[in-house]
Each structure stands twice: as structure tokens, then as C-alpha cells.
Amino acid sequence: MRISRGITVLTLTSLAAWPLGCAWQPPADEASGEDAPSEEAGGQERDGASPELVRADSCEDVAANLKGRLVHAMETRLQANLDEALLAATHSCEQYGEEEEEEEEEEEEEEADATASEYSETNTQVADVDEADFVKNDGGYLYVLADGRFRVLDAWPAAEAHALSSFPIQGTPRRMYVYADTAVIYSSLDESAQPSLGDPWSGGGAVDLDSECTYGYDCEFAGDGRKLQITVLDLADRAKPRLKRELVFNGSYLNSRRIERDVHTAVVFPEFDVSNLSYWPDELPPVGCGLKDHGFTPYEVQELFEEVRLANLKLIEKTPVSGLLPSVRDTRYVKGGGLKVTQGPLSDCDDVYLAQTGDARGFLSLVSFAIGEEAPMAARTIMSRPGAVYGSKDSFYVAVRHERDPNAAWFSELEEGVEQATTIHKFALEPGGAAAEYAASGVVKGRVLNQFAMDERHGALRIATTTGYLPDEKVHSTVSILSEHGNELVELGRVDNLAPTEDIRSVRFRGDIGFVVTFKKTDPLFVLDLSDPGAPSVKGELKIPGFSTYMHLMDEDHLLTMGYDADDQGDFAWFQGIQLQVIDVTDLANPHVLDKEVIGTRGSTSDAATDHLAFTYFKARDLLAVPMTICQGGQGGQYGDLMTFSGLLVYRVTVDGGFVPLGGVPHEEPETPNTYSGKCSNWWTDSNSKVKRSVFMEDWVFSIARDRVNVAHLDDLAHPAASIPLTGH
Template sequence: MQMSRGITVLTLTSLAASPVGCTSHSAADEASDELAIGGAAEPQEREGSSPGLVRAQSCEDVAGALKVKLAQAMTEQLQANLDQAMLAATYTCDELYGEEEEEEEEEEEEEEASEYSGTNVQVEDVDEADFVKNDGGYLYILADGRFQVLDAWPAAKAHALSSYPIKGTPRRMYVHENTAVIYSSLEAWSSEIADTECTYGYDCDFTGDGRNLQVTVLDISDRAKPRLTREVEFNGSYLNSRRVGMDVHTAVVFPEYDVPGLSYWPDALPGVSCGLKEQGFSPLKVQQLFAKLRVANLKRIEAAPLTGLMPTVRDTWYYFGGGMDVTEGLLSACDDVYLSQTGDARGFLSLVSFAIDGYQSMAASTIMSRPGAVYGTKDSLYVAVRHQQEEQDGAWFPELEEEGVDEATTVHKFALQPGGSAAEYAASGVVKGRILNQFAMDEYEGALRIATTTGHLPDPEVHSTVEVLREQGSRLVELGRLDHLAPSEDIRSVRFRGDMGFVVTFKKTDPLFVLDLADPGAPSVKGELKIPGFSTYMHLMDHDHLLTMGYDADDQGDFAWFQGIQLQVIDVSDLAHPSVLDKEVIGTRGSTSDAATDHLAFTYFKARDLLAVPMTICEGGGGGGDFGDLMTFSGLLVYRVTVDGGFTPLGGVPHEEPETEETWSGRCDNWWTDSASTVKRSVFMEDWVFSIASDRVNVAQLDDLAHPTASIPLMDE
């Protein structure tokens, strides 16, 4: 026993026996670490958490490991409620709340354009899924629940050609040669996960949308008549993917298993925050009720069937001329699953691979892990998962605990295999801090560079770190570290180029740090540039220049208000002395663009020095924290951008009428991380631009952007 605030302290394990049985015993033992009642538990010797994954030997291993984590999580939550109940059973309402303070709260027609823009990918020749694809002759768009094909060339005669209805809500796709691979969301399995996609990661996490995933494969050799060839359904949701040649690799996240019937408050105990003693519930009685509830919960966990724990797949092939073939079952065999040693993983993540031109089953590599940011190369795919010490069931990472760091990112590496074979789990590692997005990772000459931020503004201890990791056996081990970068600021964008790195942090100005990563064991700052505002995306314009997008800022001394959208051309030819060549500020506070937080909306057509960005422009307002008064433009802005000439505005393709005082609708109250432009994507074909919103595509010539030649509806009217 212990004493805390004059209360007799017992452990749940001293009040109730654990269920009997081999698997039950292990789960109960792992979950029963001296859970104190009414006070802190005595510390026990633990080896600490490890980022590494261990291959399961059997289905019993998988079920046992998962049930241990479920039992630990259940016990943690039960303890939190017990702490509240003990206060209610010890003090009257007057005693408890009297001591507290209230808180505040027309030429010859060709089939294809000679030059055209494609998907803005992070890594060359590694395609990323999007809801718009372009091959220079046809435009493919997911809208209104359909896969739609537009005959786009010649642009002056662009028109809708065909459409195919997709089950669920189509989200992303690949189009390669004569095949379209479409990802759609079906019914929800979680109401706690927002039905949105996290692309930037500053104030959202990479979780998937909480809906079952379907992959639909269409034969589009006849663009006018797409034909269904395959549908694959998972009991998990789409996280991210990459296409390398004919191979598609998809990260699918499966729900954390929820055992039906678990309870976290005794039925007999009133749900009050004080005065239980007056209702006949002594501290000892409360302890006994919770101990009994814990035993009942453990029994439910141990009885949970394995079939409810594992990732499953249903694969349906449709044959030409009729007929179909259906197979379903576990996505991965139990002995092909890798088990997590972190305490907060109670679900699975699978990397599912298949060849577009193949007829084999989906191949998968499955690990026990929470979802995270995804970065991919031709040969590897990495998943970076954020962790908080306070959310960790059990011990923290020993190396980070020694540093006093309570935020971490684990990184899991998969080796991609050709021909639709399953990727192989390769190694895992852990770094301090939290990752921003996929651009904070980069693989170069076999080493992974990763940038993270530790802490949250306005804490003055906030700082950033760049670490270099290399695979050694099954571990990603640290080769070198650049720590305490930009104290009191956090990361807003990252980009790597060969043995150099570029990191933008922010509190009230935009320090652009140029990093020398030539020696992976000793990364260092090569140069620095301070500019008002901050960049949320950096594009590699050429070897010596960055093309950035973000926000202007109004310095207030201790902090700065974000203002209008800001574009910059930055010269990094002299790495020690980077400089701004030109800057363009668009609108006032509340102006917004999808391209600011989603690189797929940013279209730089290098062949013709053209840049297109979706924009909702707001004007007026008094500066500082005041948002703009009126929306003056909603559509696509187009610039010619050169190193010598900077930004030359070519005009805009309109999609909505500007607001007036009579038609004001509050369109300008946009937060910087929540992009909300009407236009979502754009495509260049020679001297034409296609401006794509959710309801229509406007097609315009560069010399007359304000008057589109064609407007093609995407919604049934």
C-alpha cells in the first residue's frame, strides 16, 4: 500500500485476480503494472519502448500482442476514471471545488499537345495519386461520383467524352497507359476520424479518412467506353500511395480494434464528480467496483475473436464478355505480420502492391502501427508516425527519455519490389520531435534525412532538428544530427536537393536555412535568409533557385499576423548567402489557395516558364489580425516566372463573381492551414490552361485568360 493525500492506496491487481489461460495470462500481466488507486504508481523496471518491429510466428502471436495493447489501453483509461471517482468518494463538493479556481477558456489537329504539365510529384518518376490526371490528349477527373474523361486536345474543342460511376466517393487515382486505378471511400468505420485528407500536417494528423477503401481498375483502351476489370475492397482506409512504372504501392490503415462491451465506469456508481461518500460509496467500495470492472473487461478482451482483429480483402475480377471471380480472406498471413513494440499501436498498416498489367492477387506487407506521413522513392517507401509520451501505454523511448523529449516520430522503411510483389519490411528508427509532411523526408545515397519540430508555439523551448539515418540490419540508426535549429520557432516547410536541404521556420519572420548535408555524420547550417512571412511549400525551380509559396506577415513584436498569399523566387546559387530575387503578395489576410497546403495544386510548367495557382483573393481589412472585407477574385491565377524577370502576371481564369457590399457572404474568414479555394487543380497544354474546380473545367488561352473558350460541367445538371 501507499499513502496519497491521506487516502489508502491499493492496486487493482491486489484487489482482483487476472483471468486464467495462456494468452489471457500474458495480456493481463502486461496490463497490470501496479496501477495505483488515488495516487501515482510505484515505478517498475522496464526496458523501454523500441521503434523496431518483430515478425510474428503465428496467429496467436498477433492476437496476443494486440490484446496486450488493448488491455494496457483499457487499464490506462480505467485508471483515469478511477482517479476521478476517488476524489468524488473522498471529498464533498464544497471541499473539492472550494479550493479550485475557475479556468478561462485552329491549326492542324493533333491527338496530343506537344508540351503539357503533369502531376507535381516530390520525386521524379515516382507518381502520386490525385483526382486529376493528364496525358496531353485526354484529361481524367474524379468528380460527381464518377471517373470522367475529357477529350482535351485540341483545347479549343475540349469536351466531355465519357464517364463511369464509381462506388462510394472517388478520391484519388492513377492513369497509366490504358488503365485507370481509382481509390474511393465506402462506408465509415470510425466517426472519430474526419472525412477529410491531411496533406500539410501542421495542425492535422495523417490518419486516413475512417472509411473502407475500394480500388477500382478500369480498362480505358477505348476512352469513350471505360470497362470495369477489377474491384478490391479493404476493411481499412486509404492513407497514401505511389506508382513506380507498372507497380502501384498503396498504404492502407486499418482501424484500431475496439472490443465490444468494454466499460469504463461501474454501472452501480453514480457519474458525479464529488459527494459519492454521502451517497454511501466509500473509497474502498469504489476501488472494489473498478477492480471488478477491470476483470470483466480483461475477459472480454481475451475472448475477442482473431477474425475481428486482422486486415481483410475482397478481390473481384470482371471478365470481358461477362463472368466474375471473387476471392476474400486475410490480407496477410499471420506469420507475415510484424508486431510493434510501441505502446500506442493497436491497429495495422499494410503496404499493398500490385502490377497494373498483372493478374495476380494483391500482395501485402503488414505491420502493427499507427498511420503517418508517407514518402516514397523508386526503391523504398517510408511511413513516419508521430507519438506523444502522454499517449504511450507503457515505457517511452529510452534515448528520448534521457533527453527529456516527450514527442517522437518513428520511421518504418519498406523495400519496394518489382512485378507486383509484396514490399519487404526493412527497418525502423526513431527521431525526436514531430514531422510536418512528406517533404520533411528525403533519401539520398542510401541515407534518410528527416526534419522535425519539438514543442509547440508559443513555448520558448520550441526548436527543430534534422537527423540523418541509415539502415543497419533492422534498425534505422542515426549517423548525424543538427539540433536546436531556430529556437522558439517551428518548421513550416522543408525541401531537399541532393546533398543540400532547405528548411523554413517561423514565429514572426521567415528564416530560410540552407543546410549542408554532404557529410551525413555532420549536417550543418550553410546559410540563412530572413524574410517577412513564411513559406508553406518550396519548389525546386532549377538547381540554383527555389520557387516558394506561403504567407506574408505583419510583425507585432513578439509574434506576427499572417497576411496575404506570398510567392517568391529565391537564389541559392551562393549557398552561404541566399537572396530573394522577386516577391509577389496576393490579397490580404484571409486570401487562400489550395496550393499553399497541397503541392498537387501547385502547377509549375517549366517548359514554358508558367505558374498556375488556385486563388481566392480577399481585399480590404485593416491589416494585423483583421481579415479582408471582400472576395475580389475566385479562380486560377497564371504567371510567367523567370529568374531574370521574376513574376509577370498573365491574368486569371474566373470561376465565381466577385463580392460586393450587397453580396457579401463572409468568404474571407480563412485560416492559413485550412485552404479553401474554389479552384482545386490546373493543367497546361502548350499555350492553354485548364482551370479545374469541383463543378466545372474552364479552358482558356494564355493571352485571354479572363474569357474562357470553353466551360465543361463536371456535375449533372
């Protein structure tokens, strides 16, 4: 073993010398829960795992570090099989079954006339920081990714809206940016990114357009396991888009942000796997018990497993370093039919930052380029698992959830008994398509919900997390404030033990104020004063039925929220229909509800409840549009009987007047007892509305499903003036 800049690097020579039949054990300092000395501010040493990343010295550093982790993972799995085999070699099938039963019993628990004067744009978290989506709008044209193609709709005048052009995109197009005369399109290729052993997000099969993790309550921000392609189109002539560039990565799209011309994309690479590794000796029968009955002694079983382990070590050792690093193939299409192709790693080995936590065995690259520039793509690569992404004008954060492994070192910064943690990696963004700089990392207790649980203010990061899982009485939430000191994100202050026995359902920050909604039976909205980062505090609280999954900043003193109504059952509550609210926070100590609208019953659903990109608040005209599948007839724990509406609902929303329904743009016929098709069994975190997005242009609304765009005037929403199919060429 050797120590390199604070990283424990396991050489394969030392690994091959482990005792016969024994699983790999960490070096003495790791086995005692201590890491090797690291270069920290002030030269202090830290016990336990560290969230900080350390820059590699060379390709040898990268290879040795990653291969050491691969060996550890291989040894852990092999040891589990060996333990089972040794049990089977010392017990008959009858004895083995009796002990299994006992164990199971214990485990049972452009032009003026061609562009609308006012129009809605993508609903982003941070002003002037664009987020990729499958619909974009510039007031004159509507851009939609549908049926494998990039489509341009001539959208103004709205009554005459029609399809203008389409361009085939390789793979499954998922998200895009449109800036000036350029489209940047993200698509998932049919080919899987390099799969990893036992990795739950490396996935297979067809890409599901609606399977992306957006809300984060019961899903992981992990990418789809498919290779990513970025396609760049020239839109100088909207009727004839021209292919300019294609970039193919051996990793998957995680998230991205655009600040003016600069596009920053997080690409996640599945942890590296070595093919043909074995985890069970060929000589042993593949049985769950009774190796003793087949004549194998424990010593013979142990010898056979040791042979497998040594063979696996040789395979890992022979794996070339070039296969470990993230790479890209960049193809530029020159006018006249020429091609310029380059291919290679995204980052040099000595420009990679390595993790000091044991659960990171793959890479994440933040890839940057400037729209309109021909320069090669720049990237910064770190060793990290994927996570939730938050972006400001100057910074890009990745927040990674961790569950404590009793066999691995844990974060010494956390108090005793904390079993969940979130590490945060910060990148400093550079303009002009330059590579972002890795800045710092930190750790907080609990798990982050989604991007809205993070916010940057005066260089400090505020992050809300929940520790524990319902219905554990010890569940509580925390809002921590972190500041960059050297390469560490250091805690300045926190509000802890927020809403005991409840977990976080939504978060929103506004300047020095934070809003946190938790839930178990009612919807406590906590108002936090964060003006003093060293002493944040709870300013006010509001308890109302139900819970909000999304909070929109309506204006300086009002929140426009969306979520679910609830039916209190004493120890718990049933979620019910979709709930919209206008909440007055003028007096931070006494927030109160101005108006509430409950839509449908249990089983009603809206993509906007779990994806902010589907929530369209057109402040210029006080308009709100939300996709909606309305179900009626359910109550308590019973889902609605029939779907009575599927389309887009539109409201006029004001502080004084509350919610005024203007009607709905239909996309499906209502169900009847004779046409029942089961559209009302929708769980609250699994949004499944037919309509996915909406766009306002003056007094017109565009209701966008995967197969069709319906265009209607606010005076007659039920009868669209135009309907544009999104299938075919």
C-alpha cells in the same frame, strides 16, 4: 507473461490475476522503464521503448500482443473512472466542488493532332514516382473525379474540349492513377472502418473531399476512417470505360505511390475495439460527485469496478483472432459477365511485424500490385499508427509522430527532456507487384511536418523535425541523417538547435543540399550542406518577411516558393496575403530574393499553399498557375473585407524577368457590399480556394474546380473558350 522474440506478450491468464481494484501495472522490467531483452545487432539490450518492429511467430503472438494492448487501454480508462468514483465516495458534493475549483485555478494556462505537344503533369516530389490525385492528364484526355464519378474529358484541341464519358464509382472517389489504358481509383465507402475506442481519426458522417491532411502543420496524417475501395477500370475505349476489378479493405487509404506499373498503397486499420466493454458499474449512479451521499463506501466502489474489469477481460479473451487482422475482398469482373471473388487476410500471422511501442494498437499494410496483372494483391503488414509518407523509386517510408506519455516507456535514444518524437518505418519496394519488404525502423526527436521533410539520398534518409511548440522559447528544429544497419535506422549525423524559438514551415531537398524555412516573425531560409552525412552543416541563411509553406525546385540554382507575407508586431507577426518568391541559391552561402509577388491581404487563400498537387509550374513554357481567392481591405490582424477574385491566376516566371502576371481564369463573381458572403476569413493552414487544380496544354490552361472545368487561352484568360460541368451523368 512470456517473452517471444523480444516482444513482451501479456497473456490473459496473467491479466485476470491482477489485484482487486488496481489498474494494470507493467511487469517489473517495464515499470522501471525497461523493455524485455530484444535481439539487436551484437546482442545488446536496450532500455526504454524501441522503434524497431519484430516479426511475429504465429497468430497466437499477434492475438496475445494486440489483446494485451487492448487490455492495457481498457484498464487505463477504467482506472481513470475509478479514481473519480473513489473521490466521489470520500467527499460530499460540496467538498468535491471546492477541490475542483482549486484544481481548475491551477490548470488555467495519342494521335499527333489529338495530343498536345507539351503539357503539365502531376506535381510530384520525386521524379518518376507518381502520386495519386483527383486529376490526371496525358495531353489528350483529362481525367477527373467529381460528383461520384470517374470522368474522361476529350481535352485536345483545347478550344473544343468536352465531356466524353463518365463511370459511377462506389462511395466517394478521392484519388487515382491513370497508366496506359488503366485507371486505378481510390474511394471512401460510406461504411466506417472498424472504429476504435476514443480514436480521433475513426470519424463518422459524410466524407469531406477537402478535409484531407496535406500540409501537416496542425493536422494528422491518419486517413478518413472510412473503408477503402480500389476500383480498376479498363480505358482501352475512353468513351466506354469497363470495370475490371474492385478491392474493398476493412481499413482506410493513407497514401500511395506509383513506379511505372507498380502501385504501392498504405492502408491504415483503426486500432481494434471490442464491443460492449463497460467503463462504469451499472450499480453506481452516473453522477460527478456525492457517491458518499448515496451510501457507497470506497471499498464497495472498488469492488464494483473490479467486477467490470473482470467482465471486460472475458469479452476481450473471447474475441476471435480473425477479427484482428487487416483483410480485403477482391472482385474481378470477367468479360461476359462472370465474377471471381476472393476474400481473406492481407497477411498471414507469421508475416506481421509487431511494434514495441505502447501507443501502437492497430495495423498498417503496404499493399502492392502491378497494373495489368491478374495476380492476387501482395501486402506487408506492420503494427503501427499512421503517419506522413515519403516514397522513392526503391523505398517507402512512414513517419509517425509520438507525444511522451509519463506512464509509458520512452525512447532511450533521445536525450533527456525531449517530449516529442518521430519513428520512421522503412519498406524496401519490390518490382512486379511483389510485396514490399519491411527493412528497418528508427527514431528522431521532434515531429515531422510532412512528406517534403523527408528525402532519400544514396540509401540514407534525411529528415527535418521540430521539437516543442510555439511560443515556448525552447522550440528548435533538427535535420537528422539516418542509415540502415540491420533492422535499425541509425543516426549518422545531425544539424541541431536550428532556429531557436521558431518552428518549421517548409522543407525541400536537392541532392546534397537541404532547404529549411522556419518562422516566428520573419522567414529564415536555411541552406544546409548534407554532402558529408556524418557532419552536416548550415551553409547559408536568408531572412525575409513572411514564410514559405512550399518550395519548388525551379532549376538547379533557383527556388520558386509560395507562402504568406507577414506584418512584424515585435514579439510575433500577423500573416498577410499570399506571397510568391524566386530565390537564387547559386551561392549557397548567400541566398537572395530575385523577385517577390504579394497577392491580396489577410484572408486570401490558395489550395497550392498547403497542397503541392495544386501548384502547377510548367517549366517547358515558364508558366505558373495557382488557385486563388483574393481578398482586399484587411491589414494587421484584420481579415480582408471583400473577395475580389476567385479562380486561377497565371504567371510567366523566369529568373531574369521574375513574375509577369498573365491574368486569371474566373470561377466566381467578385463580391460587392451587397453580395458579401464571408469568403475572406481563411486561416493560413486551412486553404479554401474555389479552384483546386490546373493543367497546361501548350498555350492553354485548364482551371479545375469541384463543379466545373474552365478552358482558356493564355491570350484571353478572362474569357474561357470552353466550360465543362462536372456534375450529373
